Amino acid sequence: FMKNIIRSVKHLNYIRSLPCYISEQTPSQACHIRILSDGGTGLKPSDYLTLPFTYQYHKMQTDIGEQTFYNKFNINPFTLAKDLVIISPCKKVNNEAVIKQLEERAKTYARIYQDQ
Numbered sequence: 177f178m179k180n181i182i183r184s185v186k187h188l189n190y191i192r193s194l195p196c197y198i199s200e201q202t203p204s205q206a207c208h209i210r211i212l213s214d215g216g217t218g219l220k221p222s223d224y225l226t227l228p229f230t231y232q233y234h235k236m237q238t239d240i241g242e243q244t245f246y247n248k249f250n251i252n253p254f255t256l257a258k259d260l261v262i263i264s265p266c267k268k269v270n271n272e273a274v275i276k277q278l279e280e281r282a283k284t285y286a287r288i289y290q291d292q
Contacts, residue, residue: 181214182222182274187266194228197256198249204228209253211242212281212288224261224269224278227253243289252290254282 191206206226208215215221229237237245246253258278264270 181219182224182268184223184266184268187223187261187264187269188226190264190266191226191228191260194260196230196233197228197251198233199230201230203230205231205234207234207237209242209257211246211253212285224264224274225253225257227251227256227260247289252282252285254278254285258282 188206192204194204195202196204205228206223207229208221209225209227210221213221213225242253258275261269261274261278
């Protein structure tokens with residue numbers, strides 16, 4: 177895991193500008209992926225680990241737990257985050273190191289949580 181947490185207001189604003197991944201509604205919130213992340217207790221993960229969900233889905237993600245939430249909607253959060261990073265206008269997140277890390281994380285996530 178990268179130790180330096182990447183903060184990017186530009187990327188967060190970009191994520192918020194997108195419609196909700198599930199409902200396609202707006203406005204969206206930038207929802208952090210905490211599972212397998214570089215965050216910790218009281219520490220938000222890097223801002224490239226975000227997905228666009230409406231308030232209702234963001235709340236559901238928190239209430240039922242990430243693993244249950246992503247399984248319910250058949251989402252590999254890291255594959256989705258990678259796709260969003262690739263089209264992000266923010267160079268701090270849209271780069272080879274971050275993309276490679278998200279690809280690795282997507283494989284790990286699939287192995288642990290999706291192939292059950």
